[in-house]
Amino acid sequence: MEQLLIFFLRFRNLLLYLFLLTLSLVYAFHSSKSLSNRLTQLSLAEIAPIHHSLNAIYGYFGLKRINDSLQSEIRVLKQRQFNELATRSVAKTDLSDTEKNRYLLHSANIIYATRNAEVNFFIIDKGENDGIKPEMGVIHHDGVVGIIRDVSSNFSRAISILHQQVGISIRNQQTDDVGIMKWTRTTPTKMEISDFQKSKTVSINDTIETSGISTYFPKSIPLGRISKIDSVSNPIYFQLEVELFEDPFSQRLIYVIEDLQKNEIDSLLSSVK
């Protein structure tokens, strides 16, 4: 107690000063909106950049999670879009549930891909356990990637559209002409169409989309634009060059399309053979 008293007596000036300072600061903050505003603004200006950079670091480590959630979101939306397109011209009440939801999408990632060889293929990280079966189409957010060929329990191998023997059934969006699109074996974004007859009208920048005739891909997936028309080299057909909207392997995230009515169609086809 005596010690405390001595302490107080010794530092009485400083203590008085601190007391008065506190009093003035309290007065300043309570009386003046502008000072406290300025202080909060100042602290905002100083602290916000720190939070911003910290947030950038956290965000970087959280990107995987965000990618996954976005992928599943896109999967749902694309699935809905394909089903809407498939049943666009039919009254909805006439359809059964399987007809309404004909397409089912599985999201997956490309883990290995070749693109320089004459025959290109890629491997994805989903397999039989995730419902992947052979002969399913593979798309990415802005076009077609390939078709599943072999399936193991956890992985699948697919031939890509950058393959000599793969032809995709396409349609000219402007004129509704149907044809087959193949890879030109030059750059990954250049494809060719060589079965449009010269009686049909074709012009540069016509949009090419999937026709929906095959069971691999639903209709109306935009693929690319006609970039070159060669009407000289072949007497009957145009030689058309198509520039794809996007390199098929620029994206890691892909979607595998399951056609729920495929079995039915396939059984019909096999009975014909």
Next chain:
Amino acid sequence: MKPSTFQLVYLFPLIVFAQTFIFNNFNLLKSIDPQIYILYFLILPITINQMILLLIGFVMGASIDLLLDMPAINTIASITTLLIRPVIINAVYKKNQSKLIAENRIVKLHRNIVLVVSIILLHQLIYFLVDVSMFKNLIGFLKNFILTSLLTILVISTLLGFKLFADES
């Protein structure tokens, strides 16, 4: 000039009103006003109790803040200056102690100038450091600090003629 207690008492409201109603309307370059109330801290006797000193500074600063509707900037600057005032006075006197015997007018004048200038500069420095709006631009801070200090030194030295309490010691 050694002010008596009576003089100090009636000088107090006089200086407060002079500061708030006359000198704060100086508005040189739109915002530069001399802060002549520091004069009062200079003429207070050396031997005064420091607690009373702090309280005087608090009342002085608070009354000016209330009259000018300012957020306690004057109060904080005043009490901080008065807390450090004895240190400055000690330093100035100790430095000249050897000359005390043969002290002449020049030495006294020199000492007083150092005291006046250092206390005004200290006050102004704290004043503009506490004023948060000055943090935004360094140029504005330096301009206000230097010009206000110069103007204050000019006005106070004109009023006082560098005749302080120190003359009588």
